[in-house]
Amino acid sequence: TQTSDGGFIFAGQIFFKPNVITIVKVNRAFEIEFFMELHPEGGTCFPQKVIETKDAYYIGLWLGYGPFDKDFQYSVVKTDLEGNELWHKFYGTEDNYEVLFNMKSFKEGEITMLGNMGLFTSITTIDTSGTIIKNINMVAEQEGNIYDIDTLDNGDYIYICSKYKDFNNYITSLRVYRVNSEGELIWKKVINDDVLNAFIYRMHRNTNGTYTIIGQEDGVGRSLCITSDGDILWQHLYYLPFSPLPIEYYSSLLGMTALPSGNIIACGYFRNLDDPTTQEQGWLVKMDTN
Secondary structure: OEOOOOOEEEEEEEOOEEEEEEEEEEOOOOOEEEEEEEOOOOOOEEEEEEEEOOOOEEEEEEEEEOHHHOEEEEEEEEEOOOOOEEEEEEEOOOOOOEEEEEEEEEEOOEEEEEEEEOOEEEEEEEEOOOOEEEEEEEEOOOOOEEEEEEEOOOOOEEEEEEEEEEHHHOEEEEEEEEEOOOOOEEEEEEEEEEEEOOEEEEEEEOOOOOEEEEEEEOOEEEEEEEOOOOOEEEEEEEOOOOOOOOOOEEEEEEEEEEOOOOOEEEEEEEEEOOOOOOOOEEEEEEEOOO
């Protein structure tokens, strides 16, 4: 996440320290300002997002909880602006499968978390002390991959996800939902109902109120644009410029940011499926508003 001073803050995990969160702050020249290791108890940590407020950083993660990481928990770690831990708290139960996928701050003093709690899609909002001030659980149709969310001025939520139609053969369905502030369904848009290994990871609200969404589908990059009323304006698939070739490449777009011009830069990766020892390579795609 870019910080207010023009630098960046990262949260992650060291491979040989699975129960530890790392948080790294760099300045705009990518010189390290601090590197901290945090130790929330409970199991293997999977940091998903770090965000900055005026006086703190919040790290959202899900982690294995209990012996042998059998159970999972939402967790939030709060630090000061030097990376020193102020508190960490857990949300959910100890006997359910709960995975946090994203965390955003739509309103000062509030942090909103998005993920799965058992068979429910959950939107949970906490205050700066970690106390829950709102929790919505919606029947999730077993999507299991709830990656991004946005709010509208009237309090409605729009979120993106994928549903496994055939788990063993990696057949999925891409979904966009709009619900009201109480979680009641307004509309659901199903995009390509039976697709090989398709996911949509991030969405960006454009200046005209539409949403650009990126991800992957059948081993290539995918994008689409949708209105807040559920109308799809356009869809695209992005192939690597040197594919198809005798070598089969697998690619995906995982994140994006908007430029002042209105164009979008998306980032992701590609790899050679014919050689499992090949490392993943970085991939950038620049797209216009269409």
